[in-house]
Amino acid sequence: MFEGACACAQQLPNNGDYDRLAELLNKYKQQKGALIPMLQETQKLFGYLPEPAMEQIARAFAVPLGHIYGVATFYAQFYLEPRGRHVIRVCQGTACHVRGSSKILDRVKQELGINAGETTKDFRYTIEPVACIGACGLAPVMMINENTHGRLTPEMMSKILLKYE
Amino acid sequence: MxxxxxxxxxxxxxxxxxxxxxxxxxxxxxxxxxxxxxxxxxxxxxxxxxxxxxxxxxxxxxxxxxxxxxxxxxxxxxxxxxxxxxxxxxxxLANHPNSCLTCERNNNCELQQIAFKVGVRKVSFSGERREWLKDETSPSVVRDPEKCILCGRCVKVCNDIQSAGILNYNNRGFDTLVAPVLNRGLGSTSCVACGQCSVVCPVGAITEKNDVDEVWRALSDPKLHVVVQTAPAVRVAIGEEFGLTSSVETGKLVAGLRRLGFDRVFDTDFTADLTIIEEAHELLHRIQNGGTLPMITSCSPGWIKFLEHNYPALLPHLSTCKSPQQMFGALAKSYYADKMGLKPEEIYVVSIMPCTAKKYEAKRPEMSRDGIVDVDAVLTTRELGRMFEEAGIDFAKLPDEEFDEPMGISTGAAVIFGASGGVMEAALRTAVEVITGKELHDIEFAQVRGLEGIKEATLDVAGQKVKVAVANGLANARKLMDLLAAGQADYHFIEIMSCPGGCIGGGGQPLPVDMEVRLARMKAIYQADRDLPLRKSHENPAVKELYKTFLGKPLGHKSHELLHTSYTCRPLFKEC
CATH class of the missing domain: 3.10.20.740 (Ubiquitin-like (UB roll))
Known part of the structure; x- marks a missing residue:
């Protein structure tokens, strides 16, 4: 009568990514100290750390879910919400700040209708707050994914953003 | 060394x-x-x-x-x-609410004491304060994260001692929060409600859910006949609330409860004896009829919830007996109601428990009949102490009084339920006599006593080897369940108590608790056993009368309806 689990138990989304997750779990679950690489690979797979994936990791690693969640919320590199296809990082460092980066950030927020740290409804863009990206010579500067855009003015923003589908 | x-x-x-x-x-x-x-x-x-x-x-x-x-x-x-x-x-203190005067832990707060001790007379810092909502989703425990000082004791007790893994550090720096996953309410997680976090919390960040006012309301309602039952572990600890050392204070406890205005003061030990008779017969039935073995005790509601979430495949091992608290409630509203000529809904059952999980247990849907709950309100030992304070009762000066009849009559076998190993020992006292048909003289089973996490014993009963195990603290229970799941536990009977030391170390007991206090309470429990004239459950005259006039026989139809229950499979990480 109690074979298997109850009706309300784990039902994984029907998604090929979870097959790949199972392979990763097989690779990492026996290794000591492998939780962070495991979470990194999971995030690479899904773009963030979905709750069902964290539950799978907790089962395979035989640790409480709270432990996984504690690690995932400690490090800034992990995300618990889905993110956009394109991540926009407008530099807020000192050099950029004195050259008007707040106006650049305001314009991006206005164009996309979201705040820093948020993702657009169509998952096209995420704005990520960032302190300094180390390209002060190009101030004010921003990065979209791996591309750097420097010497920005607010007027340039809409054209740049449109390049990222 | x-x-x-x-x-x-x-x-x-x-x-x-x-x-x-x-x-x-x-x-x-x-x-x-x-x-x-x-x-x-x-x-x-x-x-x-x-x-x-x-x-x-x-x-x-x-x-x-x-x-x-x-x-x-x-x-x-x-x-x-x-x-x-x-x-x-x-x-x-700069990031702590200054609400000492209205805090549950006022006068019993380690932060207060330390601030005084190290000479803090002003707070020189001011700045941003954390803002978190209170979590009142659990029927047992309330979390108030704004009061949390991030000491991590609850995280350690929840993970290391209880292996429940509900409370953990979330986030980082100023935003650090001790909470369940996604800061969910405890009531929607697989928290087992054991309340050990509320025992170790130095401040008022985790406390038992306070139900004192509900009981006051019932006591002042002239339409209600309010009865109270008190668990074995309460009588050896309630004195601590009033600065006394752990000792048997049954007489004062009864007198105090009567002063509070309860119509009848009864003893959970009465139904503990009954539990033993039902459980011992269930065990024999399983052994004789090829039932699921080992059979595991079902008195500790935190343990039940733990098994439901973590090992649902092992649920058939659980005894179907309700806990003594719930048996009492069910009988109070049937057997006792009949005797008194009252309707079940006119009776209000309060229990005084060493336990926070009992609050949860009383609210389980299985624990009611025709929409009438078996037990209406559950107070911890600590809450009872507060009621005595509010009522101006000077506990130390109370005279010794006796429980009311018939549900206040009990044996030593029932008292020892309060210590880890006690249910096992009480069951053996009855089961051995039922199997051999001879009187058992050597009734103290020292192998199952004490604070050790896992205890084992093999007994020779009428030529048959009976293997038993006892675990206290859920991390120890988990070890036994892992063995059982792997087919490596060839026991007949297992006793599990959620809290370290059993109910004497329960989540609702007076603070502070350490090894010494647990040992002192345990000693008092076994003293209470020795002090009683009857020490075997099946010798309880009131229980015999109950079977004769009401229940019929152990495991009979009425027992099945009133005294036995069923369990629910629950998901690993949340509540259904």
Whole structure:
């Protein structure tokens, strides 16, 4: 009568990514100290750390879910919400700040209708707050994914953003 | 253990080589303030309140984790140390609500005591404060994260001692929060409601859900006939709430409850005896008819919930007997109601329990009939202490009084339910006599007594080997269940209690609790057993009468309807 689990138990989304997750779990679950690489690979797979994936990791690693969640919320590199296809990082460092980066950030927020740290409804863009990206010579500067855009003015923003589908 | 010499505050002292500076200082009679340190939990050095100076070491060290070395010169009372301690506590207070006067832990708060002790008379810092909502989703435990000082004791008890893994550190820095996953309400997680977090919390950040006012309301309702039952472990601990040492205070407890205005003062021990008779017969039935073995006890509601979430495939091993609390409620509203000529809905059942999970158990949907709950309100030992205070009852000066009949009559076998191993011992006292048909003279089973995490015994009963195991604390229960799931546990009967030491160390018991207190309560429990004329459940005359006039026979139709229950499979990480 109690074979298997109850009706309300784990039902994984029907998604090929979870097959790949199972392979990763097989690779990492026996290794000591492998939780962070495991979470990194999971995030690479899904773009963030979905709750069902964290539950799978907790089962395979035989640790409480709270432990996984504690690690995932400690490090800034992990995300618990889905993110956009394109991540926009407008530099807020000192050099950029004195050259008007707040106006650049305001314009991006206005164009996309979201705040820093948020993702657009169509998952096209995420704005990520960032302190300094180390390209002060190009101030004010921003990065979209791996591309750097420097010497920005607010007027340039809409054209740049449109390049990222 | 090798002894080494260290110098503390100018005095040479011999201490074990593996001592910490804190334990060495305690041996020297020096009281170093601590907050995150808790005896029996892994020390972490998180709060730094126990800072001391060690010569040759540049910065102050946390004495709770710093090991002694031969010849070490330690100073626990220098201006630098005193300043550091004061600053640390001031910083904590700068981000702590100043709601002491209305806090559940007013007068019993370690932060209050330490702030006083280290001489904080003003808080020199002010700044942003954390804002978190109170979590009142659990019927057993309330979390108030704004009061949390992040000492981590609850995290350790929840993970290391109970292996429940519900509470953990979330986020980082100023946003750090001790909470369940996604800051969910405890009531929607797989929290087992054991309340051990509320026992170790130094402040009012985790407390039992306070149901005192509900009981006052019932007591002042003239339409209600209010009866109270009290669990075995309450009588050996309630005195602690009033500064007495742990000892058997049954008489005063009964007198106090009567003064509060209860119409009848009954004893959960009456239904503990009944539980033993039903459970012993269930065990024999399983052994004789090839039922699921080992059979596991079902008195501890935290344990039930733990098994439902973590090992649903093992649920058929659980005895179907309701716990004594719930058997009492069911009988109060049937057997006793009939006797008194009352309708079930006119009776209000209050239980006094050493336990927070009992609050949850009383609210389980299986624990009611025709929409009438078996037990209406559950108070912990601590809450009862508060009711006595509110009522102006001077506990120490109360006379000794007797329980009311018939549901106040019990045996020594019922009292020992309060200590780990007690249910097992009580069941053996009855089962052995039922199997052999002969009187059992040697009724004390020392192998299953004591504070050890897992206890085992093999008994020879009428030529048959009976193998039993006893576990207390859920991390120990988990070890046994892993063996059972792997087919490596060939026991007949297993007793599990959620809390360390059993109910005497329950989540609703007076604070503070350590090994010594648990041992003292345990000693008192076995004293109460020896003090009683009858010590075997099946000799209880009131229970015999109950079977004769109402229930019929053990495991009979009426028993099945009133005294037995079923369990639910629950998902691993949340509530259904």
């Amino acid at each position: 090798d002894m080494i010499t260290v110098k503390i505050d100018g005095k040479d002292i011999q201490v074990p080589a593996d001592a910490t500076v804190l334990t060495a200082a305690q041996m020297a009679g020096i009281d170093i303030p601590t907050l995150c340190y808790y005896p029996g939990l892994r020390p972490e050095g998180a709060c730094r309140v126990c800072a001391v100076e060690v010569e040759g070491v540049k910065s102050l060290v946390a004495s709770c984790v710093y090991p002694v070395t031969p010849g070490a010169v330690i100073h626990t009372n220098t201006p630098r140390v005193r300043n550091a301690r004061r600053t640390i506590v001031e910083l904590m």
